[in-house]
Amino acid sequence: MKGSTRILLAAVSAAMLAACGQQASKDQPALVEIDKDPYPSTYTPLPSPATAITNVTLLDGVGGMVEGASVLFENGKVVAVGADIQIPENAQIIDGTDKWVTPGIIDVHSHLGVYPSPGTHSHSDGNEMTKPVTAEVWAEHSIWVQDAGFSRALAGGVTALQILPGSANLVGGRAITVKNLPDRTVQSMKFPDAPYGLKMACGENPKRVYGDKGGPATRMGNVAGYRQAWADAQDYKRQWEKYRAEHKAGKNPKAPKRDLTMDTLVGVLDGEIMVHMHCYRADEMAIMMDLMKEFEYQIASFQHAVESYKITDLLAENNVCSAMWADWWGFKMEAYDGIRENVPMVHNGGACAIVHSDDDLGIQRLNQEAAKALGDGLRAGIEISKAEAWQWLSANPAKSLGIFDQTGSLETGKNADLVLWSTDPFSTYAQAERVYIDGGLAYDRQDPDSWPVQDFELGQPGEGDVK
């Protein structure tokens, strides 16, 4: 919160300077600056009294597993984790015998809110299918916070998620990371200090959508499209750098015309915005990694990454995560080579593996997706522990989103984003009993009166029912 407030104040004061016409020197107008956070987070955590969950099997999310463990948290933060910790007298104690605790699940690929339920045409706000490069659009301006999918995902242990534009465009627009605590506005869900993401897409979708609308019609057309966009962004960046340098030198330069598309692309070139690229085929991913070197940016993750298992070495070398399903395949040609061992093979190859959903049902059971992938890996002879595998659901997603300093593991000082599971979460029968976000109890399966009910669900069949 503090960080974003600081940025906001700086932005406001810059704007005021410009607005009031105050000048740094007598002849020089104030430097024109771009507010990078014009829709700031207003997130307020739930109350977080001292709470201890005891006697659990605990996965810390970074590869550790402790039996008979306790976790203590207060004021939104993890205070202590381990088999032998001091629990203060004022703490509420929850006996977790036979139960498991893990970090909250973070889904790096969701369209909740932009393709909400009900999925009517009126609600279809995820793909700005008007031109191939729409870096200027932001998913947060489409999100319908009353999507019942948020509360279902919460009941599945999801504490944070990235919501992206769809994959129709070469560059689809900005993605946003939110806390899974739906409220009246998207600003109130916005994950404080999380960097923006940029959704890009390889392959079939852009060429299918634009093949009859002026292109790109081919994969080579796709690549030409990305390259031109980055070349334009480099030019725009140079214009602003020149402007700032001249201003600094005391000259009176004219600020370049603001271009919202280029603002976002330059954010990537400056390392402030993380690229998440929908890309299925291994050969295409390899081209994208060359492309990112050509234009000097970093791809944080390939999304869907159905063929990552073919190039685990390249992915590891280039430090690009793969966000994957456990077993989806075959719905189009670029998904035809999907195999069940993709996730464990990427992990085994030393690259960063993430289990994602891209689905309003799948997001409710990401623990089971990880379990399937783990089971398939074990049968293929890839030895991975459950504790290691949980990294696919929390630490690795957090890293790829740039929020691992705040969440994604149960370590002292981290946000108390965690789930109490009824049993081993690698079981089909496991259910999230309690879900905490920043130490606040966001979901309690034992207490139906506490379950969130979205506006849309009020007065409809099944209101407040078990879901």
Place this chain on the structure above:
Amino acid sequence: MKQAAIVLLTALGCFSAQAENIAIIGGYVHTMSEQGSVEKGTVLIKDGRVESVSEQLDAPQGYRVIDATDKIVTPGLIGAYTSLGLVEVGMSAGTVDASAKSEDYSPYGAALDVSYAFNPDSTLIPVSRIEGFTVTASGMSGTHSLFGGQGGVFSLGDDNNLVKRSAFMTLAVDNGGADDNGGSRAALWPKLENALAEAMSLQGNVLAPKDEWHGKLSKEDVNALLPVVSGEMPLFIDARRKADILQVIALKQRHPQLKLALLYATEAWRVADAIAQAQIPVVLDPEANLPGSFDQLGATMANAGRLDAAGVSVSIGMDTHNLRLATQHAGNAVANGLPWQQGLAALTINTARLLGIEQEYGSLESGKVADVVIWSGDPLQVMEAPEQVIIRGQEIRLESRQTKLRDRYLTLSQDKPQGYIRP
């Protein structure tokens, strides 16, 4: 009705010659028959059929022994409503036989017949069977006509796949069905009633090309409906909201001879008793719990459990590429109130009854086709998997295009291009 050109094919006799005799010993056998579960039992397989399930733990002479100690043994699983064999790649990849354009021959869609379209070489078949599925109902998924054509039942064995032709007819009365048929349920239902009335008016007599006919349906479509109106061929009706499900029950009351089943039935739990009373089985997706449209607002994961508690027969298994996930779906139904045995029944015997193949499939009983799966553990657990799959008495290789891709890339070779590596 005997005049109607309905051919029910079973694979009986087509496959027994080459099958070996097998004794599966020591496993926890869930027969899904009246025999119940045998904690440590022996399944004997002879001539491609189940010979017996017993508590004896030894094999007669001449049987190959499979040790199933600490394993779970079940009947082969049955896909309840899929498009397996009718689609290879769903989108932008050539012909998908699971969908059809409305055309002159069958404007009502009733005459469409998937048994001509099933492709036994589809890679989806090995992908599905190595996960325990040995039989599937395959039907069309999109015709934009009133009816969705005649589905068939197919074995996922190596050959002679057709188990039952014209096993069911499909129909949608949900929002999608209404959109395709006049844009309103007010148009769809009279259209359906008229179609059934025209078929009934023939009193079982198949129209010949020379016959005079003044109905709205094409001769081919009305002929195809004869076994539906006689109750020989079940009509699977996609209905989601409570009101539509009640209309389906009313249809059954108007025409008691019709054999109906409900597909999806998202809000079925709201009228579970009425469905049970009308003896209409339900095929559902237990994980559908979102108000995805205005005709499934009451969606809940408790649907399967509540229906079962009311006495409704529930089947699970409606995916095509990932039919294999039906075990997970059933497991999630169990986590939300469906008894475990019923979760397994939803993948086996209930579905066999739904498809009218329960004399041959769906349970481990003497004389039934020997489709048997030996699991590493609880089949509904996501981390468990089949270790051996027997279809019609023959153990299949647990191999698919996917396992070959896996094996090719399990170790990345730098010595030569990957194409030279034969897994």
